[in-house]
Amino acid sequence: MMAETEELRDFADLMRVALAHGPEQRLLMVLLRVERMHRRTPEGTTEPIEGEGKVTPMMVRDRPLEAGLTFADIVADADATGQPWDFVMIALLPGRGGEPPSSADAEPHLRHMAKVILTGGDTSGYALFDRHGDAVRLTAGDHA
Numbered sequence: 001m002m003a004e005t006e007e008l009r010d011f012a013d014l015m016r017v018a019l020a021h022g023p024e025q026r027l028l029m030v031l032l033r034v035e036r037m038h039r040r041t042p043e044g045t046t047e048p049i050e051g052e053g054k055v056t057p058m059m060v061r062d063r064p065l066e067a068g069l070t071f072a073d074i075v076a077d078a079d080a081t082g083q084p085w086d087f088v089m090i091a092l093l094p095g096r097g098g099e100p101p102s103s104a105d106a107e108p109h110l111r112h113m114a115k116v117i118l119t120g121g122d123t124s125g126y127a128l129f130d131r132h133g134d135a136v137r138l139t140a141g142d143h144a
Contacts, residue, residue: 011071011133014090018065024095025065026106030113031058031078031085032128055138057117058083060110062103065092071133087136089113090127 008014018025034053038046059081063069078085093101093109116123123138130136 008127008135010135011074011129013135014127014129015069018092019067021092021094023065023067024098024100026093026095026101026103027063027065027069028091028093028106028110028113029061029063029074029078030089030110030117031061031081031083032056032087032089032117033058033084034086055087055117057114058085060114062093062106062110064100071129074133075131086131088129089117089123090129091125 008017018027033056035056036048037052037054039049040046059078061077061081063077074088078088091109091113093106095101113126115121116126128136128138
């Protein structure tokens with residue numbers, strides 16, 4: 001789904017690469033929530049452990065790839081669901097015969113993406129962005 005190996009810095013980079021392959025694609029998104037890990041301090045209180053947490057898929061979404069789509073559009077759509085989220089995992093699903101895939105075509109791929117997170121699978125084939133649209137990486141310890 002994400003065949004491009006170019007390093008993405010942000011969502012704008014993803015859109016540039018995606019649109020270069022043509023608009024006959026569907027944007028697949030999984031909204032992710034991070035449950036921060038905590039440790040007990042010597043004083044008996046708890047504090048978050050920086051950079052560690054359990055990642056959970058909250059919701060899957062898809063939409064046609066459209067020129068002019070911005071990360072602000074993605075955030076508005078995601079926030080409209082009412083689900084809390086910290087990151088979004090994105091893949092591109094190519095169409096066939098010059099036609100973009102439908103939402104029904106996207107469904108099994110969205111389920112697979114959510115399963116990758118739930119099982120601690122490899123996320124390197126997906127683009128992940130924080131709420132500001134900056135690219136992030138998950139390591140096995142982050143979502144195992």
